[in-house]
Amino acid sequence: MVLNRRQQNALRDFLLKPGKLVYTPSDGLARYLSDNYGDLLKWRGKQLIFSEQSKQKLKQELHLHQPDLFFISTATQNRVAFAGVSGAEKQARLAPEDTHVLVNHHQGNYACIGLNAPLPKGTSLRVPLAQLQQTSINKIVVIENLDIFDHWYEAMWAGRDENTLAVYRGHDKSQSGGVSSLLECYATKARIIAFCDYDPKGAEIALTTTHIQSLLLPDLTTINPQAFYKINQPHLYQKQARSVGFLRSNVFSSTHAKLQALCNEANMVAVLQQHMLAYAIPLQEIYL
Numbered sequence: 705m706v707l708n709r710r711q712q713n714a715l716r717d718f719l720l721k722p723g724k725l726v727y728t729p730s731d732g733l734a735r736y737l738s739d740n741y742g743d744l745l746k747w748r749g750k751q752l753i754f755s756e757q758s759k760q761k762l763k764q765e766l767h768l769h770q771p772d773l774f775f776i777s778t779a780t781q782n783r784v785a786f787a788g789v790s791g792a793e794k795q796a797r798l799a800p801e802d803t804h805v806l807v808n809h810h811q812g813n814y815a816c817i818g819l820n821a822p823l824p825k826g827t828s829l830r831v832p833l834a835q836l837q838q839t840s841i842n843k844i845v846v847i848e849n850l851d852i853f854d855h856w857y858e859a860m861w862a863g864r865d866e867n868t869l870a871v872y873r874g875h876d877k878s879q880s881g882g883v884s885s886l887l888e889c890y891a892t893k894a895r896i897i898a899f900c901d902y903d904p905k906g907a908e909i910a911l912t913t914t915h916i917q918s919l920l921l922p923d924l925t926t927i928n929p930q931a932f933y934k935i936n937q938p939h940l941y942q943k944q945a946r947s948v949g950f951l952r953s954n955v956f957s958s959t960h961a962k963l964q965a966l967c968n969e970a971n972m973v974a975v976l977q978q979h980m981l982a983y984a985i986p987l988q989e990i991y992l
Contacts, residue, residue: 707732707733707736708732711730711732711733711736714729714730714733715729715733715766719759719762719763719766725753725754725755725756725759726751726752726753726754727751727752727754728750728751728752729752734750737752740769741762741765741766744758744761744762744765745762746758801874801880801881801882802880802881802882802885803832803833803882804830804831804832804833804882805830805831805833805836805871805872805880805882805883805886806828806829806830806831806853806871806872807828807829807830807831807836807869807870807871807872808826808827808828808829808847808853808854808856808869808870808871808872809823809868809869809870810825810856810857810859810864810868810870811825811857811866812824812825812826812827812857813866814829815840815866816839816840816841816866816867816868816869817831817835817836817839817841817869818835818839825857826854826855826856826857828853828854828872833882833885833886833889836886836889837889840867841867841868841869841890841893841894842865842867842868842894842895843863843864843865843867843868843869843894843895843897844868844869844870844871844886844887844890844894844895844896844897845868845869845870845871845897845898845899845920846870846871846873846879846883846887846896846897846898846899846913846916847870847871847872847873847899847900847977848873848898848899848900848901848906848909848910848977849900849901849977849978850872850875851978852899852977852978852981853870853872855981856870858981859899859920859980859981859987860980860981860984860985860986860987861920861986861987861989862986863989870899871883871886873909873913879913879914883914884914887913887914887915888914888915890915891914891915895917895918896913896914896915896916896917896918897916897917897918897919897920897989898910898911898913898916898918898919898920899919899920899977899987900919900977901974901975901976901977902921902922902962902966902973902974902975902976902980903937903940903941903944903947903966903973903974903975903976904941904944904947904948904950904951904966904967904974905944905947906977907919907947907951907955907963907966908947908950908951911950911951911954911955911992916992917991917992918989918990918991918992919963919989919990919992920987920988920989920990921960921962921963921987921988921990922975922980922985922986922987922988923985923986923987923988924975924985926985926986927983927985931983935975935976935979935983936972936973936974936975937974937975937976938972938974939974940974940976941969941972941973941974942972944974948966948967948969951963951966951967952967955967960990960991962988962990963990
């Protein structure tokens with residue numbers, strides 16, 4: 705069994721913390737320690753009980769067999785740099801998504817970031833943050849779903865111009881470190897816009913986007929009731945009670961009616977970005 709990054713961090717933090725002699729490992733980490741160092745362990749239920757001596761002995765054994773566990777990356781080391789001193793390159797403080805972002809221009813025209821050769825529509829670029837420090841970007845659209853990011857040029861939003869750049873939010877539950885850094889840099893230089901699913905979870909993601917100033921929401925008045933019935937997915941809404949609670953706590957009377965509507969469980973509105981593009985539904989920018 706190989707420890708993952710979270711398990712390695714948890715074990716290292718315990719071993720390096722002076723005076724801590726009781727430890728409750730995760731199930732996977734407990735199995736690893738029992739299989740490899742069981743003769744050094746004393747259990748009380750799910751807790752490991754150490755003396756100063758037994759903890760030091762475990763630390764010595766781990767240092768002998770896994771010296772990389774105790775290498776600590778500096779704040780500016782990426783995986784390539786950390787690989788020069790450690791075999792555990794994934795323990796580096798800087799992950800790939802912390803230093804680069806995935807961007808997309810709806811016309812394939814990247815002159816706003818200094819690239820003068822046009823590219824086909826739908827072509828995205830993975831760009832180092834340093835390249836985006838000095839640009840003519842005036843709007844940044846943070847997009848929730850990767851397939852919509854790829855088809856950004858199909859979105860029906862009249863507010864785009866040559867200096868509008870879309871950025872992919874990232875695969876994890878929260879936006880990537882690189883996106884957070886980009887939005888921090890442009891907080892006072894560009895309008896930060898979120899484009900997510902029109903349902904409680906999508907609205908929660910949008911409202912928790914760093915430095916968000918406005919949202920792109922579908923204008924559902926442009927489609928007939930039969931089409932709305934076809935694309936609306938109440939079963940998704942019913943699974944998002946936690947996000948409904950978030951909206952009720954954070955969407956106030958001054959907020960646009962389109963967000964207020966998502967707080968009403970009688971409506972059960974859940975329209976995905978894919979349907980917004982497939983049905984060519986116009987998007988409206990709603991300011992917060």
